[in-house]
Amino acid sequence: MPEDAAPQTQGATYEPDPKDVRKAVAGSAMGNCIEWYDFGVFGFMPAILGQVFFNAGSTSEGALATFAVLAVTFVIRPFGSFVLGPLGDKLGRQRVLALTVILMSGSTFAIGLLPSWEQIGPAAAVLVILLRALQGFSAGGEYGGAATFIAEYAPNKRRGFLGSWLEFGTLVGFFLGAGVVTLSTVLLGEETMQQWGWRIPFLIAGPLGLVGLYLRNKLEDTPVFREIENQKKVSKSPLKELLTQHWKSILHLIGLVILLNVGDWIMLAYVETYLKDVLGMEGDAPLLIVMGVILAMLVVIVPIGSLSDRIGRKPILIACCAGFLLLPIPAFTLMENSVGENGSVNAAMLVGGLAMIGACLVLFLAVVASTLPAMFPTQVRYGAFSIGYNVSTALFAGTAPYVVGSLVDATGNTLWPAFYLMGAAAIATVPVLLLPETNGVSMRGIVSSRQCESTTTTPSAPATG
Secondary structure, eight states, rough: OOOTTTOOOOOOOOOOOOOHHHHHEEEEEHHHHHHHHHHHHHOOOOOHHHHHHHHHSSSHHHHHHHHHHHHHHHHHHHHHHHHHHHHHHHOOOOHHEEEEHHHHHHHHHHTTTTOHHHHTTTTHHHHHHHHHHHHHHHHTHHHHHHHHHHHHSSSGGGGGHHHHHHHHHHHHHHHHHHHHHHHHHHOOOOHHIIIIHHHHHTHHHHHHHHHHHHHHHSSSSOOHHHHHHHOOOOOOOHHHHHHHHHHHHHHHHHHHHHHHHHHIIIIIIHHIIIIITOOOOOOOHHHHHHHHHHHHHHHHHHHHHHHHHHHOHHHHHHHHHHHHHHHHHHHHHHHHBBBTTTTTBBBHHHHHHHHHHHHHHHHHHHHHHHHHGGGGGGGGGHHHHHHHHHHHHHHHTTTHHHHHHHHHHHHHHHHHHHHHHHHHHHHHHHHHHHHHOOOOOSSOOOOOGGGGGHHTTTTTTOOOO
16 A cells, blocks of 8 residues: 555444453563573673573673673564565464464573583574574564554554553563572572573473463454454555665654654663663672662553553653753762762662653654654554664664773763663654654554554544544
8 A cells, every 4th residue: 555545435344342352462562571581680690690501701702602692582573574474464463472382482581491502512602692693583574463463453542652661571571580589599599590590481481481472372363454354454465565665754653663662672681781880889789779760660651551542642752852952961960979989879869860861762662653653554563663673783782881881981981871862862862853743643644654643633543443
């Protein structure tokens, strides 16, 4: 369907039962939770995993080896999005999402069963890399599909509220992964974790995946997709269609998601390293501080999503960009000055700095799942979202902690995280300003992101969906 085509006349519509809407939100959020649970597990015991699978000679070598394996996920994700995204536009969202949750949780669970380097030598490293590649491939079809699933089930006037639960699942997953690692280490001790305790966090992914699969298999496909299926309007070649007719909107999405990715990975992955290596904090305090920030974000993310249903997504996105342009330098300056020469910590200054960054990030997280699916028509929504999101993620997400850390080490300037966030915000501001308001726009009849604005004011637009 060309981008300049008029919205098509709709026939009969499927109206979901409110119970099905709640199940759709729960099933989608659960998959995202599993994906970020895996990142939390890998991110919070890198030294142990490096020694187990790569026979690293030191904790720093082990951490580097683990982060390199983690990067495999990001390299593979775009390939998964090019396969699974268009497949979701051709076969349906529900079938592909059932597959992604099986592959993601299954690959994470299987890592917990692998023999170590001590048992089988270099083959251990090969096996964990292969499983990480499988996890990355499946993740390439997860987020775009989950956001699409919620957006196409949600009533127009509640899409911000319901979509915010997807990123609620993100934060819960990361918090749960980090929490399980921390609790296991406290209960078992470092030596036992090195021997066999590291398996526990990975094995927990199995039951989580079964819950996610159960939730997703209890639902029919989205009402919006079933309508185009019934009307024989499913694209025969969604990949070709989205690349030839919607590539400008995909580039638009990539620019938007840069800030989300950089913000996510500096806040959730790099800040703990910053507190330890740059500010010199010791023990479990940095991890507990990061987990405290995540808890605070969990409290406000759904109310902000609900607010976007009243005032619109665009004002919140503009506030996010403005915050990331103005606040990172004061935030990191506060954090740096919070630690005295004798190692004492001014908690108010430290929390204040972290709160500035967390507040800016949660604004984006709260509206991303309700904003981005409305940029594309139903026929290519899953694939276009997945490809744009995962290309941006591969380039800017996993690389952010490494790039920022390297710049700090090379220059001695501890404000590089602030500069990086401000650069990402400067890039994202342009597509945010160009993005039409998507609040209240029906997911039916959308042609492209550039025409959403006219759809908003169409009196005949369906009231739900």
